[in-house]
Amino acid sequence: MKIYIKDFGEFSLDPEKPLKILLPELKKIKSEKGLPIAFKLNGEIIDWHTPISASETIVLEPIYPDTKEALEVLRHTASHLLAQAVKELFPEAKLGIGPAIEEGFYYDIYYERPFTEEDLKSLEKKIKELIKRNLPLERRELSKDEAKELFSKLKEDFKLELIEELPDSKVSIYTQGEFIDLCKGPHLLSTGQVKAFKLLSVSGAYWRGNEKNPMLWRIYGTAFFKDEDLESYLNWLEEVKKRDHRKLGKELELFAIEEDIGPGLVIWLPKGALVRKIIEDLWKEEHLKRGYHLVYTPHIALRDLWKTSGHLDYYSENMFPPMELENRAYQLKPMNCPFHIYIYNQKRRSYREFPIRLCELGTVYRYERSGVLHGLLRVRGFTQDDAHIYCREDQLEEELIQVLDLVIYFLTLFGFKEYQIFLSTRPEKFVGDPAIWDKAEEALKQALEAKGLSYEIDPGEGVFYGPKIDLKIKDVLGRFWQCSTIQVDFNLPERFNLVYIGEDNQFHRPIMIHRALLGSLERFFGVLIEHYGGAFPFWLSPVQIKVMTLTDRNIPYAEKIFQELIKAGFRVEKDFRPEKINYKIRSAQLEKIPYMVIIGDKEEMSQTISVRKRSGEVIQNIKLSDFMETLQKENQIQVS
């Protein structure tokens, strides 16, 4: 059997032997990139331990240390090191699973008591020792029966359960030193290749994510090939912490969530409310420009409405319980759609009116389990930037293009330029005509392509009532957040018997599109706070300018400057306290205010101002009119 390894050349290999056999030969060949960590075969990662057999020549793509795939291999081995360390220090522990994950790895372990911070430290020490011993990894294949015997001897009950469920008749195990684990790989050659690692946290996790199963302890860690990489990852974690919207929200007085008010219920403080107002004004203005009608609907409605809509059947676990009044049950709304349907149904609709676009910043209430609430990102009451579009089938694609155009417009405003887009198609359980589903899915695809947006398809992941597009935005720290969603709905028009009169003077059923662009204002605000690190761009800053005096002598002149800035429509505060200028600058800096206007005797004499930017840049003695001119420019929202 021949294999061709890119960068190294062609070799012959005994089919039953692992690639490792070739090591001495490969080492002789000097590839600039060094020795591969693993290989790619038809898109799958193959390690040095795996025997391959094939009738034709196989082409292997080497994987080098600075790639995502190599990290995955490294981290998988790191998770085995963790498991090995656990078994050495806590022999009674039973192993669950231990995969590599996006930012590191974890291992789920059953033990009679939780692991502590001290345990993590001693585990780290043990792992370092195991790395130093540079234990070679070995792979073996066993029949299921052999494997069962082995793991029952080892008393690894969870592994036995896994073996039971594996489809193939043979399973593979990896060993390093004394340690044996059921594992499909891929792995490194030896433990010494793990250069930099850290255990990060422990928490409870149900076996296989099911609450009916026993709870295991999940130890999280991460690993890299270089110490610098680990260090910069840890710095990144620090940065994430610094930008935590809950911390900044408190420090910058943007919002609060109060125990006495209720979990997951947000109060917007004046500064946060101001940012929200700016976003809302912009949103409304742009929607009106684009042919939407702005509507308002109540926060509660008769519960029967939700019976008709079907929410009681498929959404009730997310709804607040009903309220009784005058023998009628009312329901706090979890969604806006039924109300918009009644707006549609206010009169007989003609095909000529289409598309009808109704939009609302609608506040909804949903029951989220107490354990999942998280700052502004997961709450129980929030305002969706919602809209429902009613149109004919032949208008669907064009409408979707318009919606995508609008969503990109808004996201770009806030500096979100990279997206992950998912198109979810028909699930097994669905309502409506499959032919229309196909058409709608096609329309979604066409719309995405027309906008030049690349996307992935999530087959069968659509909601039962229609296919959808979900859009995730990438923030400055490289994290993705889901905000926007665009869903086609074949269900509600049916349930509420929506009709219009067509060109043929017959009744027809409209298609409905639900869409939220920012998602919820709370969540989007939370993402924005983290994205900007609390330092909002000038146009979005709740306070844009702070005017401050050097001495009390300067107050009258500073007051005049302040008034002129206010008159020009800027959001300005003043700091005329008898404090040192350094003190005032420091506090304005901590408030992350974009511009400080500093007034002293020099400015007063020359009838100018001095400006210090948030960045630290200082402009001395410029004319107020010149300053305002540059501000006006900056206040104009630039869409690129």
Add this chain to the structure above:
RNA sequence: GCCGGCGUAGCUCAGUGGUAGAGCAGUGGAUUCGUAAUCCACAGGUCGUGGGUUCAAUCCCCACCGCCGGCUCCA
């Protein structure tokens, strides 16, 4: 909801079986100062809530509430 951790002044945090402290913020006063913290004084807490143990609880125990991290990125 479940598991672990946590809950002390507006904020960040120290502390102890004998009913509490610091820094910042706040208030009063002094200082009138040139680009990230001037000094002095004062005031501020039913130590999350409710029970229990104890002569005595903020501390120990239990329950509840809330917050933080996590709860299939599968051998």
